[in-house]
Amino acid sequence: xxxxxxxxxxxxxxxxxxxxxxxxxxxxxxxxxxxxxxxxxxxxxxxxxxxxxxxxxxxxxxxxxxxxxxxxxxxxxxxxxxxxxxxxxxxxxxxxxxxxxxxxxxxxxxxxxxxxxxxxxxxxxxxxxxxxxxxxxxxxxxxxxxxxxxxxxxxxxxxxxxxxxxxxxxxxxxxxxxxxxxxxxxxxxxxxxxxxxxxxxxxxxxxxxxxxxxxxxxxxxxxxxxxxxxxxxxxxxxxxxxxxxxxxxxxxxxxxxxxxxxxxxxxxxxxxxxxxxxxxxxxxxxxxxxxxxxxxxxxxxxxxxxxxxxxxxxxxxxxxxxxxxxxxxxxxxxxxxxxxxxxxxxxxxxxxxxxxxxxxxxxxxxxxxxxxxxxxxxxxxxxxxxxxxxxxxxxxxxxxxxxxxxxxxxxxxxxxxxxxxxxxxxxxxxxxxxxxx
Amino acid sequence: xxxxxxxxxxxxxxxxxxxxxxxxxxxxxxxxxxxxxxxxxxxxxxxxxxxxxxxxxxxxxxxxxxxxxxxxxxxxxxxxxxxxxxxxxxxxxxxxxxxxxxxxxxxxxxxxxxxxxxxxxxxxxxxxxxxxxxxxxxxxxxxxxxxxxxxxxxxxxxxxxxxxxxxxxxxxxxxxxxxxxxxxxxxxxxxxxxxxxxxxxxxxxxxxxxxxxxxxxxxxxxxxxxxxxxxxxxxxxxxxxxxxxxxxxxxxxxxxxxxxxxxxxxxxxxxxxxxxxxxxxxxxxxxxxxxxxxxxxxxxxxxxxxxxxxxxxxxxxxxxxxxxxxxxxxxxxxxxxxxxxxxxxxxxxxxxxxxxxxxxxxxxxxxxxxxxxxxxxxxxxxxxxxxxxxxxxxxxxxxxxxxxxxxxxxxxxxxxxxxxxxxxxxxxxxxxxxxxxxxxxxxxxxxxxxxxxxxxxxxxxxxxxxxxxxxxxxxxxxxxxxxxxxxxxxxxxxxxxxxxxxx
Numbered sequence: 041x042x043x044x045x046x047x048x049x050x051x052x053x054x055x056x057x058x059x060x061x062x063x064x065x066x067x068x069x070x071x072x073x074x075x076x077x078x079x080x081x082x083x084x085x086x087x088x089x090x091x092x093x094x095x096x097x098x099x100x101x102x103x104x105x106x107x108x109x110x111x112x113x114x115x116x117x118x119x120x121x122x123x124x125x126x127x128x129x130x131x132x133x134x135x136x137x138x139x140x141x142x143x144x145x146x147x148x149x150x151x152x153x154x155x156x157x158x159x160x161x162x163x164x165x166x167x168x169x170x171x172x173x174x175x176x177x178x179x180x181x182x183x184x185x186x187x188x189x190x191x192x193x194x195x196x197x198x199x200x201x202x203x204x205x206x207x208x209x210x211x212x213x214x215x216x217x218x219x220x221x222x223x224x225x226x227x228x229x230x231x232x233x234x235x236x237x238x239x240x241x242x243x244x245x246x247x248x249x250x251x252x253x254x255x256x257x258x259x260x261x262x263x264x265x266x267x268x269x270x271x272x273x274x275x276x277x278x279x280x281x282x283x284x285x286x287x288x289x290x291x292x293x294x295x296x297x298x299x300x301x302x303x304x305x306x307x308x309x310x311x312x313x314x315x316x317x318x319x320x321x322x323x324x325x326x327x328x329x330x331x332x333x334x335x336x337x338x339x340x341x342x343x344x345x346x347x348x349x350x351x352x353x354x355x356x357x358x359x360x361x362x363x364x365x366x367x368x369x370x371x372x373x374x375x376x377x378x379x380x381x382x383x384x385x386x387x388x389x390x391x392x393x394x395x396x397x398x399x400x401x402x403x404x405x406x407x408x409x410x411x412x413x414x415x416x417x418x419x420x421x422x423x424x425x426x427x428x429x430x431x432x433x434x435x436x437x438x439x440x441x442x443x444x445x446x447x448x449x450x451x452x453x454x455x456x457x458x459x460x461x462x463x464x465x466x467x468x469x470x471x472x473x474x475x476x477x
Numbered sequence: 478x479x480x481x482x483x484x485x486x487x488x489x490x491x492x493x494x495x496x497x498x499x500x501x502x503x504x505x506x507x508x509x510x511x512x513x514x515x516x517x518x519x520x521x522x523x524x525x526x527x528x529x530x531x532x533x534x535x536x537x538x539x540x541x542x543x544x545x546x547x548x549x550x551x552x553x554x555x556x557x558x559x560x561x562x563x564x565x566x567x568x569x570x571x572x573x574x575x576x577x578x579x580x581x582x583x584x585x586x587x588x589x590x591x592x593x594x595x596x597x598x599x600x601x602x603x604x605x606x607x608x609x610x611x612x613x614x615x616x617x618x619x620x621x622x623x624x625x626x627x628x629x630x631x632x633x634x635x636x637x638x639x640x641x642x643x644x645x646x647x648x649x650x651x652x653x654x655x656x657x658x659x660x661x662x663x664x665x666x667x668x669x670x671x672x673x674x675x676x677x678x679x680x681x682x683x684x685x686x687x688x689x690x691x692x693x694x695x696x697x698x699x700x701x702x703x704x705x706x707x708x709x710x711x712x713x714x715x716x717x718x719x720x721x722x723x724x725x726x727x728x729x730x731x732x733x734x735x736x737x738x739x740x741x742x743x744x745x746x747x748x749x750x751x752x753x754x755x756x757x758x759x760x761x762x763x764x765x766x767x768x769x770x771x772x773x774x775x776x777x778x779x780x781x782x783x784x785x786x787x788x789x790x791x792x793x794x795x796x797x798x799x800x801x802x803x804x805x806x807x808x809x810x811x812x813x814x815x816x817x818x819x820x821x822x823x824x825x826x827x828x829x830x831x832x833x834x835x836x837x838x839x840x841x842x843x844x845x846x847x848x849x850x851x852x853x854x855x856x857x858x859x860x861x862x863x864x865x866x867x868x869x870x871x872x873x874x875x876x877x878x879x880x881x882x883x884x885x886x887x888x889x890x891x892x893x894x895x896x897x898x899x900x901x902x903x904x905x906x907x908x909x910x911x912x913x914x915x916x917x918x919x920x921x922x923x924x925x926x927x928x929x930x931x932x933x934x935x936x937x938x939x940x941x942x943x944x945x946x947x948x949x950x951x952x953x954x955x956x957x958x959x960x961x962x963x964x965x966x967x968x969x970x971x972x973x974x975x976x977x978x979x980x
Contacts, residue, residue, distance in 0.1 A: 340846055341842070341845050342838045342845050342847060345834070345835075348827065352827050356820070356821050356822055356835075357824065359813065359815060359822070361835075420826060
């Protein structure tokens with residue numbers, strides 16, 4: 041049982057958070073689906089007196105818009121009722137109302153749903169015309185947290201952190217740390233967008249976008265490799281090496297752009313961060329592909345095993361013929377590549393490259409790795425654990441946003457979560473070290 | 478001494494301790510009287526460490542009672558141990574290398590005057606303590622600059638300074654030279670005079686005769702027996718420890734020496750290794766003898782590529798190893814079983830199988846992809862062959878006993894099928910039974926035509942195992958003898974201590 045908790049404790053924590061936030065964000069909401077629409081129109085036709093004047097109201101670009109169109113289409117097939125479809129904001133409803141009133145066709149009923157139900161104009165209109173009937177579909181309990189849109193927002197928000205966290209996991213497994221990833225996100229986004237700008241700017245094709253991403257990612261990989269070389273060859277502390285790289289990369293990003301954002305990029309740049317393939321958002325696909333690859337690499341390849349060994353005991357690994365220096369350079373290279381690709385995703389999501397992106401990302405990334413169960417002293421941890429850690433952090437942030445926690449309190453809670461994770465790690469270590477000499 | 482009316486200083490009985498998968502101590506009892514030395518004996522993994530960690534407050538018994546001077550006590554922390562007058566000197570010293578001797582002596586109970594540390598006062602008292610134990614060192618020297626023997630005495634002084642009545646010493650002689658051991662014994666005899674009770678752990682049975690009054694033997698976590706040292710003969714003692722009698726200390730072997738396998742020419746590294754040249758033939762075991770610090774370990778590390786020297790060549794089977802890193806040496810067929818297996822031999826936080834596979838992944842992977850099954854199968858084969866006791870595939874190397882750890886290191890190098898095997902103190906900290914198994918294995922490897930070099934500080938081991946003996950002193954080779962019945966410990970010692978031949 042103890043062992044189970046040690047291995048899967050964090051999965052349980054994530055699950056508990058899902059349940060907690062699902063319950064806490066439960067809200068009454070009217071149904072907006074197709075079935076609800078046809079049911080509602082049938083009921084209305086059965087009770088409606090002939091020649092009724094009906095407004096069907098939907099908020100623009102909300103679920104209630106689709107609902108309004110469905111109901112209007114259903115009702116419009118019938119001669120009995122005179123349907124007016126109103127799609128827009130409260131202002132549009134008022135205009136339509138005034139026009140109808142002027143023509144002597146004051147509506148006897150309004151069909152509304154979803155957000156429209158909350159419009160204050162409804163009660164105002166009822167005040168003007170006491171006979172006005174407000175018709176809406178039956179209400180049900182819906183969790184804001186579990187809505188598809190919200191779950192995708194969680195992924196969108198965490199994808200950059202989570203991708204970088206794979207590289208960071210490798211670095212931390214060797215007992216190192218990489219503080220430069222936040223700055224590399226900015227540098228990568230800037231290099232990518234600058235390259236795209238040079239290759240055609242707003243009119244650039246898809247090939248140019250991908251070329252820009254590739255150049256930026258490779259550049260960050262090269263910077264990571266240099267940091268790794270300094271760590272491996274000259275035994276400079278990773279903390280200091282990557283702190284220096286962090287400053288250099290951030291400064292370079294500002295110098296390259298003169299401090300401005302680069303937005304001369306085609307719309308196609310957003311495919312990676314906002315697009316979808318076969319109906320699955322690309323960010324979700326990126327996470328799946330990267331994490332599966334990372335997991336397989338660490339569990340089933342020689343170099344994966346070597347990374348664990350170097351972190352567990354560098355000297356014993358060296359004496360066993362493990363190419364320790366190459367391994368160290370490799371993990372920083374991978375971390376740089378991940379940070380570079382993360383920067384590309386960020387640039388894609390924002391359709392902009394700015395030198396102030398990714399500030400403090402390194403801390404979120406490290407937090408994700410640690411919450412995911414990797415030990416900062418190296419040698420133990422899992423790539424999949426890091427994914428769980430990233431989600432725990434993102435879910436907590438998202439849930440607190442939905443519940444209206446202010447951002448200062450959010451920081452306090454996140455800090456407490458990280459402490460909790462570290463304490464859990466210590467408790468687990470105690471179990472394994474109690475029989476050591 | 479242990480007359481019935483005299484109350485024991487320390488009494489433990491009915492002690493049980495369980496760890497995941499191990500019953501480390503099973504109904505163990507122990508009694509210690511004032512002014513005596515009790516030798517605590519047993520193989521590695523017998524439970525000695527667990528028992529003394531209870532006295533130091535690092536472990537608590539699951540069942541059982543501890544009585545000190547007629548009072549039942551619970552030792553649940555190192556502070557509590559100190560309050561009850563128990564001091565434990567572990568193999569890893571608790572000294573802070575950056576602090577001076579007197580600062581270390583008063584660590585945690587600093588003398589103060591007006592709220593500030595009274596350094597002169599501390600120094601004076603430190604001098605008094607050092608004098609009374611007969612240690613001539615400057616209390617202002619940093620502990621990190623002292624020799625291991627001096628550090629050990631500082632630990633003892635530290636224990637005395639807090640009025641310890643019970644002193645536990647875990648293999649104090651393991652890292653000392655013979656002269657240093659003699660000095661240590663003088664200190665121990667002096668402590669006896671003062672009425673301090675001493676629990677002394679050692680693998681060197683010769684020492685027990687010299688220093689201990691009574692002995693107590695543990696095996697597999699159980700109390701096996703005890704009694705006065707003068708009434709227990711060596712054979713009975715070994716039988717108690719290993720559960721069977723050993724025919725001989727060293728297994729016999731047929732020697733067939735073949736072609737030259739390893740040739741070393743002109744190795745130099747600072748003052749540690751100077752102009753070292755020698756060669757080893759297939760099937761030969763060459764023993765490296767010498768005092769601690771003579772440069773034997775450093776020589777082995779140079780051959781294995783662990784350190785880089787200024788000059789020198791290493792040839793294996795007539796081929797020069799051009800680049801030298803551990804990786805290159807391993808590829809060329811040289812394996813080093815290092816002296817310090819916890820630091821250099823094993824990744825303690827990983828499983829035995831992972832450790833076993835580390836230098837052999839080339840064989841257990843295809844194009845970089847691991848073949849876990851063949852790795853596990855091979856490990857199982859070596860585990861059965863070497864009788865390694867592993868609780869399960871997930872058991873960490875750090876959880877194994879010393880002997881089993883050494884066997885895991887051996888297995889990983891055996892699987893490399895190297896031509897040259899360098900054993901640096903292969904039996905240090907290893908119990909009598911496992912020692913014999915390792916000797917047998919070395920003989921078997923020699924029989925298979927490997928070239929074997931063994932560094933050892935134990936002369937009987939050197940004489941018992943080697944075909945040829947090379948003696949080092951101050952980084953140089955100072956003597957070489959063919960081993961034979963006529964060679965005695967004195968001959969080797971004489972070589973090790975004489976002035977180096979001028980070069």
